[in-house]
Amino acid sequence: MTGAPMVHVVDDDAAFRTSVSRLLIASGYQVADYESATGFLQASQEARPGCILLDVQMPTLGGIQLQEQLAKVSHSWPIVFMTGHGDIPTSVRAIKAGAEDFLSKPVSKQILLEAIERALARYAAMEQSRNELNWFRSLVGTLTTREDQVFVLMVRGKLNKQIAFQLGTSERTVKAHRRMVMQKLQVQSLAEAVSIAERLGLLAPPSASTAIHR
Structure with missing residues (x-):
């Protein structure tokens, strides 16, 4: 990823999207926000890679269901879940499916930014490893x-x-x-x-x- 790191905020709460987007922009991130998981899915093919800040409960398509759909198409962007309705089974399911973190609303600025930073750092390391493997395969x-x-x-x-x-x-x-x-x-x-x-x-x-x- 080049330039400021990218965060995709997917949440049906407009006030939450606005406040979090302002926080992230002030913290040096580029932000794209979506009012639904379906909206993110439609835009993801052309969107810049980055961390997905994802709500669990949304109309039509929830966060866990979006995570499952992204996995089916080998979409590897890191996901940090945020929810005001989370429970332990849901969080365990999300983490086992590859989520980077599962945060409960409200969450402090420090905890949120640290979670996003960890997610982006791990993603960057995975991308570097993937690029190296592709290079080795091309040589062989x-x-x-x-x-x-x-x-x-x-x-x-x-x-x-x-x-x-x-x-x-x-x-x-x-x-x-x-x-x-x-x-x-x-x-x-x-x-x-x-x-x-x-x-x-x-x-x-x-x-x-x-x-x-x-």
């Missing part, structure tokens, strides 16, 4: 079939001669493939290559039929 995707086979075996600790035997080729050819693997993955050491494989989940024990191919 540049490998040829044979380079991919060598990569899988080398990160499992196989020596060149072992790889050559398993692939039915020469050590010299394996060394050449290893050099290309390191170059394409943009790494300087085997440890870095192993780290990429770990991040992509490629080091799980292979089955008998997939000892080489991923």
Whole structure:
């Protein structure tokens, strides 16, 4: 996210939306407010990513139901629930479903801002991790079939001669493939290559039929 952090306030109480929006803007946030969960859903595809400050009880579509719908479409923006009608089962359900926090109205300025800050920080960390994984996948995707086979075996600790035997080729050819693997993955050491494989989940024990191919 660039610029001031974004907060989407979804609440059917106009007075609440106005007061919270003023507080958040004064605290350095950009704010978009919605009088209904349906309104947010309609705008979310074009909206800027940010934290969702969400009321639980709203007409037609409640906060928990909105959370469920967003999960179905893999919508990962962090959600902080705020409600004047909350109960423990509802809060537990929301947190288990991935909500960052569940606050009861009225809530102090400090508690609200701290909850939003935590939610945005966690979201930023998740986005960074997701971007790194996508970058690693794109690098691995540049490998040829044979380079991919060598990569899988080398990160499992196989020596060149072992790889050559398993692939039915020469050590010299394996060394050449290893050099290309390191170059394409943009790494300087085997440890870095192993780290990429770990991040992509490629080091799980292979089955008998997939000892080489991923």
